[in-house]
Amino acid sequence: MFALSELENDALIEIFNIGVGQAASSMSAIVNEAVHMSVPSVSFINRAEAARLLDGKSAEPAGAICGVSQHYEGAFSTEAILMFPEDKSLEIVRLMVGEAVSQKELTEMEQEAMCEIGNIILNSCVGTLANIFQRELQGSLPQYHVGTSDEILIASGSLADTVVLMLHIDFLLEKHQIHGYVAFVLDISALHDLKEQINLYIARAMGQA
Amino acid sequence: MTPTKTVLIVDDSRVSRLMARQYIGALHADWIVEEAATGEEALVKARAVGPDLVLMDVNMPGMGGIAAAEQLRQELPAIPISLLTANVQAATRERATLLGIGFMEKPITEARIAQLLSTLEAA
Amino acid sequence: MMSRLPDAHRLHLLHSVLCAVNLGAIVLDGDRRVVLWNAWMIKHSGLGHDKVIGADFFSVCPGLRGGRVESAIQQALYNNFPSLLSQTLNKAPFALYASPVAAARNERIQQAVEVTPIAVEGAARHCLIQINDVSIAVGREKLLREQAMVLRTQTFADGLTGIANRRHFDVAIEKEHRRAKRGGTPLSLLMIDIDHFKAYNDHYGHQKGDQCLIQVAAALAAMLKRPCDLMARYGGEEFAMILPETDVEQATLMAEAIRARTQELAIPHERNHDAAQQVTVSIGIATQKVDAPADIEALIGAADRALYLAKRNGRNRTEALLPC
Numbered sequence: 222m223f224a225l226s227e228l229e230n231d232a233l234i235e236i237f238n239i240g241v242g243q244a245a246s247s248m249s250a251i252v253n254e255a256v257h258m259s260v261p262s263v264s265f266i267n268r269a270e271a272a273r274l275l276d277g278k279s280a281e282p283a284g285a286i287c288g289v290s291q292h293y294e295g296a297f298s299t300e301a302i303l304m305f306p307e308d309k310s311l312e313i314v315r316l317m318v319g320e321a322v323s324q325k326e327l328t329e330m331e332q333e334a335m336c337e338i339g340n341i342i343l344n345s346c347v348g349t350l351a352n353i354f355q356r357e358l359q360g361s362l363p364q365y366h367v368g369t370s371d372e373i374l375i376a377s378g379s380l381a382d383t384v385v386l387m388l389h390i391d392f393l394l395e396k397h398q399i400h401g402y403v404a405f406v407l408d409i410s411a412l413h414d415l416k417e418q419i420n421l422y423i424a425r426a427m428g429q430a
Numbered sequence: 431m432t433p434t435k436t437v438l439i440v441d442d443s444r445v446s447r448l449m450a451r452q453y454i455g456a457l458h459a460d461w462i463v464e465e466a467a468t469g470e471e472a473l474v475k476a477r478a479v480g481p482d483l484v485l486m487d488v489n490m491p492g493m494g495g496i497a498a499a500e501q502l503r504q505e506l507p508a509i510p511i512s513l514l515t516a517n518v519q520a521a522t523r524e525r526a527t528l529l530g531i532g533f534m535e536k537p538i539t540e541a542r543i544a545q546l547l548s549t550l551e552a553a
Numbered sequence: 554m555m556s557r558l559p560d561a562h563r564l565h566l567l568h569s570v571l572c573a574v575n576l577g578a579i580v581l582d583g584d585r586r587v588v589l590w591n592a593w594m595i596k597h598s599g600l601g602h603d604k605v606i607g608a609d610f611f612s613v614c615p616g617l618r619g620g621r622v623e624s625a626i627q628q629a630l631y632n633n634f635p636s637l638l639s640q641t642l643n644k645a646p647f648a649l650y651a652s653p654v655a656a657a658r659n660e661r662i663q664q665a666v667e668v669t670p671i672a673v674e675g676a677a678r679h680c681l682i683q684i685n686d687v688s689i690a691v692g693r694e695k696l697l698r699e700q701a702m703v704l705r706t707q708t709f710a711d712g713l714t715g716i717a718n719r720r721h722f723d724v725a726i727e728k729e730h731r732r733a734k735r736g737g738t739p740l741s742l743l744m745i746d747i748d749h750f751k752a753y754n755d756h757y758g759h760q761k762g763d764q765c766l767i768q769v770a771a772a773l774a775a776m777l778k779r780p781c782d783l784m785a786r787y788g789g790e791e792f793a794m795i796l797p798e799t800d801v802e803q804a805t806l807m808a809e810a811i812r813a814r815t816q817e818l819a820i821p822h823e824r825n826h827d828a829a830q831q832v833t834v835s836i837g838i839a840t841q842k843v844d845a846p847a848d849i850e851a852l853i854g855a856a857d858r859a860l861y862l863a864k865r866n867g868r869n870r871t872e873a874l875l876p877c
Contacts (some may be wrong), residue, residue, distance in 0.1 A: 228444060235443035238489060239536050242516025247624055251642050255521040259489050295633075318641055330687075330694050333639035333665065340637045348632045353537065360634040362667065426449040428456070 223265045223384050223412050229419045232426075234263055237388055240349035244342045248394075252317055257393040258342075264387050265412075268374050271385045271404055275304060275370035287327070288366040288373040289339025293347055296356035297411040300377035301347060303339040303390075305401040307367060310335055316394050326367075336363040346388070346403060354418040377406045384412055436462040436479060440472040440495070441487035441514065446538060450485060453543040469498030476502055481509060483550055485534070488515040488522070496525060503529050512546055514538065577649065577684030583630060583677025585610045594684075597649040597662060614647065622646050622682075625668040629680035638666035640687050647684060663688040711786040713763055714770035722785035722793055729781070729797045730841075730849050737843050741804035743794040744837040744856040745773065745811060748868045750790035752824035753832070765820055765832060766790065772818055773811055793856075801840045801873060808836040808871040816869075826868065833869035835860060839876055847876040 225233065241258040249256035266274070275286055287310035290302040305313065307326075314331050317338065327335060340363045351358050366373045374385070386405040391398065407415065435458070439450045444467075451463045464479055466472040469486075470493050476484060484502065488495035499511050513526055513533035526533045532549075534542055558566065571578055572592040580589035587605045595601055600613065610626070611618045621643055625636035638646065645661035655661075665687045671679040709721030717725070726742070733740035747753070747769060754762040766786075773792065774784040787793040794811075796804055812834060820832040827833055837860025841847050847855075855876035863872040 231443055232445040235445050238443075239516040242489065242536065245517045246519050247621065249517075249519040249521070250619075251621060255519065257489075257517065261491075314641075328694055328697070330639070330641050330690065333637070334641035337637050337639040337642050344628055344632070344634045344636065348628065348634060349537070351632065358633060359670070362635050362669075363637055423445060423448075426445050426452055428452045 225265070225416065225419070228423060229416065230263065232419050232423050234260055236349055236353055236422075237263065237346055240346035241342060241390065243349065244345035247341050247345070248317070248338070252319065252394070254395055257391075259391050260388050261391060262389050264389075265384055266387060268380070268383050268385055268406075271387055272370040272374055274387065275306075275402060286368065286370045286373055287335060288368075289336050289343070289363045290366060290373075290377060291340065291343045291347075291363050292361040293358050294360075295358035296351075296354075297358070297414050298408070299347075299411060300406040301343045302366075302373060302377060302404045302406070303342055303401065304370070304373065304404065305399065309399045309401065312397060313338065313392065313394075313399060316397060332365045336365050339363045342390075343403065353422055356418070374404065374406070377404075383408070386412075386415075434460050434462065435482040436464060438464045438466060438472065438475055438479065438481040438484045440466045440469070440485065440490075440498070442467050442490045443487070446487065446514075449538050450543065453538065453540045454547070456540060457544055457547060469493030469495060469501075472498050473501055473505070476506060476509065480506070483547075484509055484511045485546075486511055486513050488513050488517070499529060499531055503531065510550060576686070577647070577682075579610075579682040579684075580671065581610050581626065581630075581680050581682070582673075583679065585626065585630070587613060588679065594649075597651070598647070599650075599656065616648070617646060620646065622666070622668070625666075626680055626682075629668050629670040630678050633670045633678065635667065635669040638664075638668070640665045640691060649684065649686075651686075651688070662686045663691040711770075714767050714786055716770050716774050716792075717783055717785035719785065719787060722783070722787060722795070725783045725785070725795055726849055726853075729783075729795055730852070733797060733841060734846055736798075738798045739800045739840055739843055740852070741796040741799040741801070741807075741838065741840040742852055742856045743796065743804065743808055743811070744787070744839075744853075744860040745792040745794065745834050746836075746860055746864070747790040748827075748833045748835055748864075749822070749825050753822055756824045768818060768820060769815060769832065769834070772814055776807075776811060776814060799840070800842070801838070801875075804838050804840055805871065805873055808838050808873075812836060812869065812871055835863035835868045836871040837861070837863055838871060838873035840873070841876060845875075851876040 237260040241260055245256045245258040285307035286304055287307050288302050288304045290300060293299050293301060311327065314327060314334050318334060344360065366376055383406055386407055388403040390401045390403055392401060437454055439447050441447050447465045454461060454463055464475055464481060466475045468490055472486065486495045486499050495513060499513060502511060511531040513531060514536055515522060515533060516536040518535050522533065534546055577594045578589065578591040579587060579594060582588050587608055587610055590602060590605045605613050617623060621638055625638060628634045628636050640663050645664050647664060649662045650656035651662055665685045667683045669681045671681050673679050709717055711718040729740055753765060770786065777784055781797045783795040785793050796807060815834045816831060818832065821830065822832045823830050825833060837856045839852050839855035839859055841852050855874045859872045859874040863870050
């Protein structure tokens, strides 16, 4: 299984914290409230493990995950997916929109709000990564999915043993603490590229590059 | 030639601390850079060392940067503090202003460090 | 993708298409100056080409500075990423109106916006801003939401305790009364009232009062044995229990069981007058016998009078009366 050294892990977490920090700043401008987001940890696991991780967090059995995915290409290729348990997605949209979300599901307009939230967070994470690695990428517009974690991850076109870079996300708004994930589906060459870029970044940090 | 100063960098990310150390060193090779990984450690170090400037990351486990900055303000009000954050929003700005401290946007770059240090020298 | 037309014709075709599409299209160059502003934009903003082409976008739309639209433009121009601005989170960022009348009333079009990077040969990246009019979809969803709200207030559950509400009781008693008459079966009604509830509220506060109601309601509702039995919140601290096919003896047994169960809950009530200083209930029982049918008002009236009798006789007891 792909793994990073402690320093490489530290660097990656710091980069993503900067990314979600900027996303939180954008979101707080939308709601006019303090919004905080952080990435306490990252892990590299295969798709089957990723699905199990998400199912453990869902309030309802086997199902009900909301996902927003975007595809990125260029210097490397990845499918990035923001995921929350469905009931938490309702909570986030309700908090961001400031009105009661009446049904148990998101209406079409509310799904669009969820898409925008995904768009902000994913662009921020990948953008920070691309900037720090000084690479050029292009991205797609967000797509909304709802289903089991397995269905959402399969929709990204990956195989069961594809490596997924999982970010744990802590989202805090108006004293509501919500935990979610961002999954990056990466192929082997992208993973090695990532490791190489992180090391270049660390070398620059230590004045060696 | 400015006399040697001591800067305390507080961040739970080791790479962040290395970066800050690197950029400060590039501008002032003779300055001393102390490190702390948590808010609690920062207070211990600050009391012991009496730095000329504290760079405090906001997003840390445990005490957190803002609480540590507030405590430090009370105990050692003469030390200038700069909060480090990627999440610059109205609430953060207000809090910083109330405490009488500045903040620096992340990611840490040589340019941002240079700007901060020059405002420090001007004061 | 396009047929083999000479360049000039192709350009003219594209230009015509852009003017004909039913959405707003704005293109900004790398310095955020407006290089394209289609006919839809002219029509709905009231700003012609002379006012916008070549101008800095944020001098044309100063209200958008520092907001979501600006950060989306930055994402497109510098990071090469597209952005989505949903109507739900960004109500109507652009000053666009369906008609001069709407403009006079300051009623903006509801907008869904997309900002996309556009690569241009020999120049810095440009970005395309697309604006869709989603006013109809918004109106439709608003209507659905309102209808859902109305339906919810018409439901039969009591907001606080979750058991049946008064409206449900009214519907149920009618139904059971009719059924008892047609089927020739007895129908019993219990009126249950918490003793000295006002004093409880005054002493322990309204939040504890609410909790007491919730607890008692839950305990009593759990005692129902058949699907046709119903326990409802009749008033503030008053509950009503409909017991179809139940005669006086059975109703009295049930009432006594309820009285005892309430005592079992052992909810402290320092202002209650009984020795144990715990929450108690008084219960009035009325039964419509098979051979003596009465109307609903008479049945309820009898239960009420029986309840009053129970209170008068010292509370924490049951009393039964026949409707006359």
